[in-house]
Amino acid sequence: MLTVLAVFIILIIYDLQKFIRKKEPVRVFVLYFFFMAAGFTVSLLLAAGKRPYSPSQMIEAVFKMIGIVK
Numbered sequence: 001m002l003t004v005l006a007v008f009i010i011l012i013i014y015d016l017q018k019f020i021r022k023k024e025p026v027r028v029f030v031l032y033f034f035f036m037a038a039g040f041t042v043s044l045l046l047a048a049g050k051r052p053y054s055p056s057q058m059i060e061a062v063f064k065m066i067g068i069v070k
Contacts, residue, residue, distance in 0.1 A: 004043045
């Protein structure tokens with residue numbers, strides 16, 4: 001798990017240097033951190049031996065939570 005964390009930290013530092021040099025807009029940073037956080041979460045789940053939920057399971061859970069599906 002520490003290897004996954006180290007790889008993500010290296011990627012973030014490397015990419016942020018490029019973003020700052022190119023003076024990218026804020027939305028690029030927001031999207032970048034969203035995708036990196038999602039990738040990091042999935043990587044940690046896989047490293048722990050747990051399968052992440054599929055998108056269909058998440059959508060079904062949301063529908064059940066708001067009462068569309070019983």
